[in-house]
Amino acid sequence: MTENQKHIILKTEQLAIGYKTKKVETVVASNINFELKKGQLIGLVGANGIGKSTLLRTLINVQSRLSGGILLNGNAINSISNLELAKQLSIVLTEPLISKNLSVFELVALGRHPYTNWIGNLSDVDLSSINKALELVNIIDLKDKKCYELSDGQLQKVMIARALAQDTSIIVLDEPTTHLDMYHKAYILKLLQKLTKDTGKTILFSSHEIDLAIQLCDTMIVMQKNKTVCDSPCQLISQGVFNSLFPKDLIAFDSETGSFRVSK
Numbered sequence: 001m002t003e004n005q006k007h008i009i010l011k012t013e014q015l016a017i018g019y020k021t022k023k024v025e026t027v028v029a030s031n032i033n034f035e036l037k038k039g040q041l042i043g044l045v046g047a048n049g050i051g052k053s054t055l056l057r058t059l060i061n062v063q064s065r066l067s068g069g070i071l072l073n074g075n076a077i078n079s080i081s082n083l084e085l086a087k088q089l090s091i092v093l094t095e096p097l098i099s100k101n102l103s104v105f106e107l108v109a110l111g112r113h114p115y116t117n118w119i120g121n122l123s124d125v126d127l128s129s130i131n132k133a134l135e136l137v138n139i140i141d142l143k144d145k146k147c148y149e150l151s152d153g154q155l156q157k158v159m160i161a162r163a164l165a166q167d168t169s170i171i172v173l174d175e176p177t178t179h180l181d182m183y184h185k186a187y188i189l190k191l192l193q194k195l196t197k198d199t200g201k202t203i204l205f206s207s208h209e210i211d212l213a214i215q216l217c218d219t220m221i222v223m224q225k226n227k228t229v230c231d232s233p234c235q236l237i238s239q240g241v242f243n244s245l246f247p248k249d250l251i252a253f254d255s256e257t258g259s260f261r262v263s264k
């Protein structure tokens with residue numbers, strides 16, 4: 001393995017994603033090729049219905065790919081056992097499925113599930129990972145609160161702490177800023193950026209906050225009708241990728257400021 005390959009956490013090769021029934025195969029996107037490196041913050045963007053959730057579900061192995069390959073830390077993702085996968089990849093979904101009756105500490109402790117014994121006893125290592133995760137996300141003072149007492153922004157931080165406690169090389173988040181106000185959208189994405197720097201983890205998130213993603217991400221994956229591209233925000237701007245993301249009748253991308261503006 002070369003030095004460069006060592007730093008590649010997630011890689012797709014000629015990946016095609018979509019839906020298959022007995023009779024029909026619907027391709028949502030194909031020819032998806034990218035490499036996500038250690039310690040990077042990666043934003044996945046594209047118009048409504050373009051296939052972001054389908055791609056994320058395929059990358060985390062909850063949905064089958066149509067063709068092509070996905071390598072996680074050098075191994076084909078479908079060859080990795082569920083337990084091993086949970087030690088390498090953690091997921092934060094939009095709607096927390098877990099009971100809000102749990103305390104913040106208990107919810108974050110669930111992140112240790114791949115490592116605990118069958119009764120779920122927490123070892124010193126587990127306790128230290130949980131406390132470190134609470135500290136990294138700055139929610140130590142919330143640890144005894146019940147999750148139903150939290151605001152959406154606080155709950156999102158708790159879900160991120162749970163993923164951090166899972167101690168994986170990559171964290172995947174599906175639209176982590178949904179339901180949040182402008183300030184908290186920026187807060188959560190800035191927190192994700194800080195976490196990549198502080199922990200060396202790779203963090204991939206999907207979002208409609210393209211302006212913020214351009215400012216904060218190392219790399220962006222942009223899904224368009226006929227192609228999916230992956231590069232640094234600067235390169236993508238100079239290639240004019242954002243100009244063709246939406247119909248131009250209403251909003252246009254301004255490459256000077258790196259943001260979208262409503263057409264007058």
Ligand SMILES: Nc1ncnc2c1ncn2[C@@H]1O[C@H](COP(=O)(O)OP(=O)(O)OP(=O)(O)O)[C@@H](O)[C@H]1O
Nearest residue numbers: 019026028046047048049050051052053054055208
């Ligand atoms: N379970 C499903 N079966 C068949 N087609 C589906 C299914 N889920 C989504 N699709 C279709 O796949 C395409 C991509 O949907 P997807 O939800 O991945 O887009 P998205 O980019 O995440 O959209 P949004 O930004 O609106 O959340 C859409 O055409 C959608 O109708």
